[in-house]
Amino acid sequence: xxxxxxxxxxxxxPAGVAQAENFAIRHAxxxxxxxxxxxxxNHYLSIEPAMRGWIADTGNYAAPVAIGSVMxxxxxxxxxxxAHPDYAVGEHVSGWFGWQDYACVAADQVxxxxxxxxxxxxxxxxxINGMTAxxxxxxxxxxxxxxxxxxxxxxxxxxxxxxxxxRILGCxxxxxxxxPDKARRCVxxxxxxxxxxxxxxxxxxxxxxxxPDGVDIYFxxxxxxxxxxxxxxxxxxxxxxxxxxxxxxxxxxxxxGPRVERHLLVKRARMEGFVIFDHVDRYAEATAQxxxxxxxxxxxxxxxxxxxxxxxxxxxxxxxxxxNDGKRLIRLV
Amino acid sequence: xxxxxxxxxxxxxPAGVAQAENFAIRHAxxxxxxxxxxxxxNHYLSIEPAMRGWIADTGNYAAPVAIGSVMxxxxxxxxxxxAHPDYAVGEHVSGWFGWQDYACVAADQVxxxxxxxxxxxxxxxxxINGMTAxxxxxxxxxxxxxxxxxxxxxxxxxxxxxxxxxRILGCxxxxxxxxPDKARRCVxxxxxxxxxxxxxxxxxxxxxxxxPDGVDIYFxxxxxxxxxxxxxxxxxxxxxxxxxxxxxxxxxxxxxGPRVERHLLVKRARMEGFVIFDHVDRYAEATAQxxxxxxxxxxxxxxxxxxxxxxxxxxxxxxxxxxNDGKRLIRLV
Numbered sequence: 001x002x003x004x005x006x007x008x009x010x011x012x013x014p015a016g017v018a019q020a021e022n023f024a025i026r027h028a029x030x031x032x033x034x035x036x037x038x039x040x041x042n043h044y045l046s047i048e049p050a051m052r053g054w055i056a057d058t059g060n061y062a063a064p065v066a067i068g069s070v071m072x073x074x075x076x077x078x079x080x081x082x083a084h085p086d087y088a089v090g091e092h093v094s095g096w097f098g099w100q101d102y103a104c105v106a107a108d109q110v111x112x113x114x115x116x117x118x119x120x121x122x123x124x125x126x127x128i129n130g131m132t133a134x135x136x137x138x139x140x141x142x143x144x145x146x147x148x149x150x151x152x153x154x155x156x157x158x159x160x161x162x163x164x165x166x167r168i169l170g171c172x173x174x175x176x177x178x179x180p181d182k183a184r185r186c187v188x189x190x191x192x193x194x195x196x197x198x199x200x201x202x203x204x205x206x207x208x209x210x211x212p213d214g215v216d217i218y219f220x221x222x223x224x225x226x227x228x229x230x231x232x233x234x235x236x237x238x239x240x241x242x243x244x245x246x247x248x249x250x251x252x253x254x255x256x257g258p259r260v261e262r263h264l265l266v267k268r269a270r271m272e273g274f275v276i277f278d279h280v281d282r283y284a285e286a287t288a289q290x291x292x293x294x295x296x297x298x299x300x301x302x303x304x305x306x307x308x309x310x311x312x313x314x315x316x317x318x319x320x321x322x323x324n325d326g327k328r329l330i331r332l333v
Numbered sequence: 334x335x336x337x338x339x340x341x342x343x344x345x346x347p348a349g350v351a352q353a354e355n356f357a358i359r360h361a362x363x364x365x366x367x368x369x370x371x372x373x374x375n376h377y378l379s380i381e382p383a384m385r386g387w388i389a390d391t392g393n394y395a396a397p398v399a400i401g402s403v404m405x406x407x408x409x410x411x412x413x414x415x416a417h418p419d420y421a422v423g424e425h426v427s428g429w430f431g432w433q434d435y436a437c438v439a440a441d442q443v444x445x446x447x448x449x450x451x452x453x454x455x456x457x458x459x460x461i462n463g464m465t466a467x468x469x470x471x472x473x474x475x476x477x478x479x480x481x482x483x484x485x486x487x488x489x490x491x492x493x494x495x496x497x498x499x500r501i502l503g504c505x506x507x508x509x510x511x512x513p514d515k516a517r518r519c520v521x522x523x524x525x526x527x528x529x530x531x532x533x534x535x536x537x538x539x540x541x542x543x544x545p546d547g548v549d550i551y552f553x554x555x556x557x558x559x560x561x562x563x564x565x566x567x568x569x570x571x572x573x574x575x576x577x578x579x580x581x582x583x584x585x586x587x588x589x590g591p592r593v594e595r596h597l598l599v600k601r602a603r604m605e606g607f608v609i610f611d612h613v614d615r616y617a618e619a620t621a622q623x624x625x626x627x628x629x630x631x632x633x634x635x636x637x638x639x640x641x642x643x644x645x646x647x648x649x650x651x652x653x654x655x656x657n658d659g660k661r662l663i664r665l666v
Contacts, residue, residue: 061598061599061601220594223592223594223595224592227594242594242597242598243598244598245594245595245598248592248594248595251595254591254592255591255592256589256590256591256592257589257590257592258587258588258589259556259557259581259587259588259589259590260593260604261553261556261560261575261578261581261604262556262578262581262584263606264575264604264605264606265394265575265576265577265578265606265607265608266394266606266608267606268394268605268606268607268608268611269605269606270603270604270605270606271593271594271597271603271604271605272597272601272602272603272604272605273596273597273598273599273600273601273602273603274598274601275598275599275601278601
């Protein structure tokens, strides 16, 4: 390994979404794998809305990325050296490999094995996005045939899968997305029964029109004003899947919003948080189900691929600017 | 029945908590029971925080009490005439008999049979207060031995039962109550491990001290500022039982508060509303369990009894002024 390893380093902690200037690209020698480790050549790096939380030093579900360290990221690639008996050179894996060309990691950083053909999908529809959609919807949302579900960021990597899976399970689906193109795509590409453009439509009025008896499930990736407009329209015994808070720029000072207690009480409704990393024991089951639906042609997705590690520093900020059209990935090879 | 029936009528709809001037006392003839009806002589009328919601015309779980009609209320008394085969004169019952001396009602207005000795308890610890405490705690709170639970209005009719039941089930208990007398009573009378006086204590700091790893269950009867101080201290997979919103004076304009989404997400926590009237099929089971604990001397309660129907109009406002010391009842006989 004479190659240099290009690594994207977090150099300062932003107050809100990390911008390009919060990162720097460093060239380091490629590490040799110690016993129990494997060396992965990353082909694709994943860009997630959740990265904002991983970077923030306010309370989160994982320790914040340290200043000066490689940006935490899921990635997929090929095993190029192995000092671990379970992994052979030439296998494809996805896992916690970071924003860098080469990752020298212990086996516990591997999330799943994949194939050359599924390296990109393993970071999206067959990775945490698709597994989140399937597991959060079924475990927390508990959909029944005939339920009406509203989904925020409905054209996004998680939301587009939620809408399609809910439809497969017999629900009627309402997608909330930003702008006419994404709203159209909700209906045309992802089979939503209705789409609401939250930038121009009166969200509450549109929900009331599409779901006059209320929404049984609200799958929420955004929190904030969009959710404030949906929650009053919960049906009796409605469920809110709290899967993300993408619309909230910062949590210091802590933002306020309309109180939810009265809605939850009067509707006997439930709001519950979901973090995919709690459900490692179900990854195989979820992936198998998603692969089956893909094979049947019932589940589609889009990818938004940027080329080269130089695209990393601005890629997260661009996601929050709404520039991506599908699951955002960085292609290295 | 030559008696006149004194009835407390809702004469105007308040913006917040109903005050004495929103009611009037009317004298009407005692109705004769038509076939299928029973005539109940009320001995005790119940005063509930939830009455504010029954009176308000904003969204609630039941239609609002109509202007000009008898105030909706649970009451207990003796059957003095019966045109229903299942009820005999001399039996004791509790149910939806209203703020009046006599109630001529169909059998579906009876909540449960009781005894002369349990007429008061049937409106409190053996009525919706005790059943709410037991069923909301077990069904929504899902306590496990060793859990830490925080309870608001911890010295109240529901809260004091929640604390005792949680303790029976092996939880450590923290009671939140207003003023030093109620705080002391939480510990001395109801066996709470800790009490917090929300009027003078720093709630968040006290919770952090008593539950450094967070509260597993927050049984909330109040919403508002007290809850805002507790929710950030939820443990991983914590549960918030949304049982009442007593601290919120009015819902128009809709009040705001710190957003809960991020707490629910990061803690994988759950907030869920509970309304006792959904669980009629479990009343018998709940009452039997509560009676068993009472017989074992493990469950105690206090009553705050006002005499005479003239006490009704101000009784609810007095409850919201915090004047009561235990379950508030009006004694008529």
